[in-house]
Amino acid sequence: MSQTVAELLVDTLAEIGVRQIFGIVGDALNPFTDAIRRDGRIDWIGVRHEEGAALAAAGQAKLTGRLGVCCGTTGPGANHLVAGLYEARKDHAPVLAISGHVPSAKRGTDYLQEDDPVALFRDVAAYSQLVGAAEQAPAVIQQAIATAYGARGVAHLSVPPDIFAATAPGPVPSIATLRPRPEIAPAAADIAAARAMIAEAGTVAIFCGEGCRGAAEELARLSDRLRAPLMHTYRGKDIMAHDDPRWIGGVGLIGGQPGVDALRDADLLLMLGTDYPYSDFLPQKGRIIQIDERAASLGRRAPIALGVIGSVRPALRMLLDDLPQRADAAFFDKVSRDRAKWDAMLDEKADPARSADKVHPQAVARLVSDHADDDAVFVTDTGEVTLWAANWTRQRGSQRHCGSFNNAAVGTGMGIANGIQALDRARQVILHVGDGGFTMLLGEFMTAVEHRLPVKIVVYDNAGWGLVHLEMEGAGLPAARGAAFPNPDFAAFARACGAQGFTVRHPAQLDQSIRDFLAAPGPAVLHAAVDPAEIPVMPHIGAGEVWKFGIAKIKEKLLALMGDETA
Incomplete structure (x- = not known):
């Protein structure tokens, strides 16, 4: 039976085990998304920003080593994928990005939303190809997926809607080769x-x-x-x-x-x-x-x-x-x-009772770790929150950890967590994220709500870019303008979205609030108002760096006394 290019692509992805595709619908993708609907083996998970789609696909690929798939339509839709795809490129994870394109007859006429997607994706993708004719499709689809697996990175296909709807000449060849790379024995x-x-x-x-x-x-x-x-x-x-x-x-x-x-x-x-x-x-x-x-x-x-x-x-x-x-x-x-001495120090800093009125981020991370399921997946965003979550989580059992390891991008955690949660809604997925990172792609929380992805989001609210602040003080400089900012009530935001929200502003609330938060059905947010003055442990810090921190604090106090708004 003959297939359209869209049907051939869907059938191939389903045959190799793809079960979700993340993206935002658009007219250039209509034949493809309709083929997904009619096939029934793959779930289309609509996101609120295409970067969230790329992050979700990358999160799945990082955790499993299997192909993740994301989509964007013409022009801006595809462009938005690129930032998220660097997660797969930098962490060597196989992802297929599919972008729509303007109709073939309109290419080269500066048509609405027209750009050069093959050139755009060239840095992030190990393979980037425009499918300009239906006759190309079987071989090009095989090459794209084979390269994503072989190079452990991103492959990109741009397909105009008329090509999606055209009849493919035959099946994709060598499907049996489209799998993760095997281990290599050394000499x-x-x-x-x-x-x-x-x-x-x-x-x-x-x-x-x-x-x-x-x-x-x-x-x-x-x-x-x-x-x-x-x-x-x-x-x-x-x-x-x-x-x-x-x-x-x-x-x-x-x-x-x-x-x-x-x-x-x-x-x-x-x-x-x-x-x-x-x-x-x-x-x-x-x-x-x-x-x-x-x-x-x-x-x-x-x-x-x-x-x-x-x-x-x-x-x-x-x-x-x-x-x-x-x-x-x-x-x-x-x-x-x-190691025993170091662990004792970490334990001391994680004690909620070491302060009568301040919530310490170490205590948040440690209690979340200790109360998490034995097979939980921890996703950690980038920034000062990385230091709290990575250093105070005590992994056990079959727990896994994921994040923006080599791209080190702020704001990626929500999308990654959504992708991982979509693999198994019964497995606990916990996101550690700073206030800045959470607000970067805030709409992706609605993706979790819409698709019933029960991600648990711990928001560490220190009212600013904590790591930027820390790096500036480490250089002996006062915090820059823009290092601090106001925040909404994240628990109220969660409730407004139809999810559950919890707030912690006092150390005595921590333990029970975290238990209730983790036990909540569906997606939930824990808004933890943490001490913004807390400084992470730094094993290599010397007297010179300590002196610079001190100088920076003095400068900040002087600027505050002078009424400087950057302080």
């Missing part, structure tokens, strides 16, 4: 070289990134065999449970002093499945073995002694063969003691 010689370097090192530290996902058992065995502590990147935080004694913690601002010191002090660092960008925290004397599937990642953040191209799990299985058991646990024990 045996490289593993032998790594084993020899490990034998020569007195102490070893292991730094784990997203590429270690699925290799928790191998990491535990390697840690035990080498008496080596395991540190993790922000994205790798949920690979193992917080209370695993081997899992020491993160590095840098999203992490702690024990991890920073362990990477610095070890004779040899194993850098596994991570392209960690903050080189200041990595050894600079070449005492690193790096294992990664991506050859381009090897050695670009710090000088390395050995680069191994391959997936972490098969590499560790090969490495563990004939790797001697170490008896000396002095280094591991020292790092563990440091």
Whole structure:
């Protein structure tokens, strides 16, 4: 039976397991959205802003490794997708973006909303193609999806409405190839070289990134065999449970002093499945073995002694063969003691009772973590809220964590959370977001309400751009104009949208309010009015930085006394 190009695309996506498509309807997409309706296997989830559609698709792809799909119509509709698609590009997640285009007969005439979508998507997409004839469609659809999976990134198709409605010449070829990339085994010689370097090192530290996902058992065995502590990147935080004694913690601002010191002090660092960008925290004397599937990642953040191209799990299985058991646990024990002290400090700062009248953001993050379901997904927006949620969440069970890891974009969390929640409405999805980030795409809360996505949104209200404020003070500067702003009552906003809203302004309210909030059916907002003066723990801060913070505070006080509105 013949199919239109729209029907062929829908049928192909359904065959490879796509179950939702996010977007905003428009006349250029009419044949496609009608084909979705008639097919019945894929849900169309209409959003309130196309960026929210791209973020939802990216969130699904990040969490599952499976293809996420989003749509925008001509001109502005497609343009709005681009910002959200950088989430997939930067975090190496497979997403197909479909944009409508002006009718073929009108191309090149400066028609209403006409632009050049192929050029527009060229930076964000590994593949960007205009389908100019129905005869192209089967091969181009196959290439787009294959590239999204193969490059672990964005593929873009722009299709005019007349092409969508035209008859396709046949099916999409090689559908069986349209799946996630398999693991890659490294060369045996490289593993032998790594084993020899490990034998020569007195102490070893292991730094784990997203590429270690699925290799928790191998990491535990390697840690035990080498008496080596395991540190993790922000994205790798949920690979193992917080209370695993081997899992020491993160590095840098999203992490702690024990991890920073362990990477610095070890004779040899194993850098596994991570392209960690903050080189200041990595050894600079070449005492690193790096294992990664991506050859381009090897050695670009710090000088390395050995680069191994391959997936972490098969590499560790090969490495563990004939790797001697170490008896000396002095280094591991020292790092563990440091970790215990650091955790005690985090616990103290998370105690709601440490202040009689102020809600501390650490207490909010810790209580949400402790009361969350064992299989909850935490989505964290970007900004100062990242530091609270990442450092005070104690992940356990099969909990997952997602966010804007490498794009580090504010305002992305609501869209990502919607996409993840749409995968399974019975699974608890909790969004940590600042007041600035939540208001950026506030309309996407209505997407959650409309589609009955029971996302739980914790809004940390410090009445400003907290991280910007912090960065300026770290440079010895007073807060800039625009660093502070007024906010609505977010709980009242939630109720006005038809959802539930909760407010916390006193530490005594925290525990019960969080319990009630998490138990609420449907989407809900917890408006937490947190202390804006709270400063995150910074494991690498020195006397010079402390002095700059002090100078900035003095300048702010003087400007306030002078009536300067920027203070």
